[in-house]
Amino acid sequence: MFRGKNIFHIAILTYLIFNLYKLNFCSIIRQVKYQSKTDKSLDNKRPTWTSRYSFILAAIGSAVGLGNIWRFPYVMGQNGGAVFLLAYVLFIVTICFIPLMTEILVGKKTKKDCVGAFELAKPELKYLGMLNPITAIIVPSFYFVIGGWIINYTYKSFIGFQNDNPIQYFSAFTQAPVITVASTLLFLFICIFFLARGVKKGIEFINNVMMPLLAIILVILVIASINLPNAYLGLEYIFKPDFSKVSGHMLLSALGQAFFTLSVGMGSLLTYGSYIKSDKNIVKSAYTIIFSSTTFSILAGMMIFPAVFSFGLEPDSGAGLVFVTLPKVFMQIPHGNIVACAFFILLFCAAITSGISMLEVPCATLVDRLKISRLKAGVILFCIIALITIPATLSFGLLKDFKLFDKTIFDLLDFTASNILLPLNTLFVCLIGGWFLKIRGELIFKNKFLISVFNIGLRYVVPIFLIGLFIIGLR
Numbered sequence: 001m002f003r004g005k006n007i008f009h010i011a012i013l014t015y016l017i018f019n020l021y022k023l024n025f026c027s028i029i030r031q032v033k034y035q036s037k038t039d040k041s042l043d044n045k046r047p048t049w050t051s052r053y054s055f056i057l058a059a060i061g062s063a064v065g066l067g068n069i070w071r072f073p074y075v076m077g078q079n080g081g082a083v084f085l086l087a088y089v090l091f092i093v094t095i096c097f098i099p100l101m102t103e104i105l106v107g108k109k110t111k112k113d114c115v116g117a118f119e120l121a122k123p124e125l126k127y128l129g130m131l132n133p134i135t136a137i138i139v140p141s142f143y144f145v146i147g148g149w150i151i152n153y154t155y156k157s158f159i160g161f162q163n164d165n166p167i168q169y170f171s172a173f174t175q176a177p178v179i180t181v182a183s184t185l186l187f188l189f190i191c192i193f194f195l196a197r198g199v200k201k202g203i204e205f206i207n208n209v210m211m212p213l214l215a216i217i218l219v220i221l222v223i224a225s226i227n228l229p230n231a232y233l234g235l236e237y238i239f240k241p242d243f244s245k246v247s248g249h250m251l252l253s254a255l256g257q258a259f260f261t262l263s264v265g266m267g268s269l270l271t272y273g274s275y276i277k278s279d280k281n282i283v284k285s286a287y288t289i290i291f292s293s294t295t296f297s298i299l300a301g302m303m304i305f306p307a308v309f310s311f312g313l314e315p316d317s318g319a320g321l322v323f324v325t326l327p328k329v330f331m332q333i334p335h336g337n338i339v340a341c342a343f344f345i346l347l348f349c350a351a352i353t354s355g356i357s358m359l360e361v362p363c364a365t366l367v368d369r370l371k372i373s374r375l376k377a378g379v380i381l382f383c384i385i386a387l388i389t390i391p392a393t394l395s396f397g398l399l400k401d402f403k404l405f406d407k408t409i410f411d412l413l414d415f416t417a418s419n420i421l422l423p424l425n426t427l428f429v430c431l432i433g434g435w436f437l438k439i440r441g442e443l444i445f446k447n448k449f450l451i452s453v454f455n456i457g458l459r460y461v462v463p464i465f466l467i468g469l470f471i472i473g474l475r
């Protein structure tokens with residue numbers, strides 16, 4: 001009996017080992033075949049931007065989004081106004097510049113999607129690379145909820161806010177399941193539609209149309225806002241720092257906001273960077289992206305706060321600033337409907353171009369890894385994101401009492417992405433870029449001092465800083 005059992009075990013073990021061997025052997029052969037195929041043919045087939053400006057515009061389109069126009073003003077309102085702006089700008093030009101540059105350089109150097117780029121550094125690192133497309137599925141799952149709200153508010157501003165009470169309207173609307181889910185899915189569909197059309201016909205096209213439109217609308221709205229009575233109070237709030245408001249929490253919020261608005265930490269810039277032709281220098285592009293994103297944030301503040309102060313409303317009303325406080329302003333100014341329409345179209349353009357840049361990360365991974373068309377990748381992504389975004393949309397209504405770790409699904413997705421995944425991805429891209437792929441300051445600067453600052457920053461300062469931040473952020 002005992003011997004019989006042993007023979008049985010040995011037989012199973014032999015069978016398992018044989019199968020594992022076969023599996024491993026086959027997968028090695030498949031990998032070798034795949035590798036040579038990727039290296040030879042895929043790089044030639046890889047799409048590229050039409051010009052340097054197409055890349056810059058697309059990267060600005062990615063950077064300027066809800067983070068600048070919806071989130072920045074309200075986080076600034078909650079963190080004391082001008083001091084927050086000062087910290088935000090300071091972080092952007094110091095700490096954030098290095099990961100931003102590194103992401104683009106890693107993409108440009110490897111000409112691969114995030115997983116492929118990390119795999120090229122060391123095969124096992126591809127698992128870390130996968131965290132980027134995963135993050136770029138989680139973030140749209142809550143970001144697109146706001147996208148859906150914007151679609152609805154754009155429609156609402158067309159037909160007029162009439163005498164609706166903005167607070168009641170906002171709370172009733174966000175709790176209505178059918179309309180919110182339908183708008184979120186419509187927003188997702190529009191992003192996927194342009195994504196599936198490809199880098200030139202889809203991403204370049206939409207950025208070429210929407211980014212200038214966005215800049216024009218924003219400038220017009222800023223001019224209108226700063227001409228309101230008592231608008232100077234709002235400008236003072238943005239530009240006159242009150243240093244008594246400096247706190248650890250404020251600094252952390254400013255840093256998180258800086259990373260988010262620059263689109264660092266999700267692989268979007270890496271993926272966009274992989275479509276840059278090799279001979280292009282990207283330093284000027286990086287400066288332009290940083291400058292534009294910061295300018296858009298400041299302009300968003302200059303559009304919102306003078307109007308808010310002019311009508312004696314609260315600047316620190318939180319996430320509802322754009323959906324509750326501003327409609328109050330629109331209802332009181334002449335031609336308020338037209339202004340409201342322009343404002344929500346502006347928000348829509350900003351959200352779409354950023355949304356597309358997020359989805360490009362998993363799309364490129366699916367296309368590169370599975371060798372499927374962008375259309376198929378788009379359909380797969382639509383289904384996956386729809387599954388996650390529907391419960392996130394419902395967390396303001398039907399599922400508002402459903403909590404995991406004491407958070408609604410929307411808040412949990414936001415927390416996991418912003419506090420864990422984005423800093424982790426940024427850390428990994430710096431470590432892998434700096435230590436494995438040998439990204440060096442020499443690739444971008446001529447000045448020796450700048451080269452040393454970049455090299456030390458990339459390999460030591462930023463990673464240590466991010467680890468510290470990560471630990472603080474988790475507590």
Ligand code: PFF
Nearest residue numbers: 063065066067261263266268
């Ligand atoms: N920068 C975008 C915004 O401010 O709304 C959000 C974003 C887009 C973050 C793409 C990350 C990303 F990869």
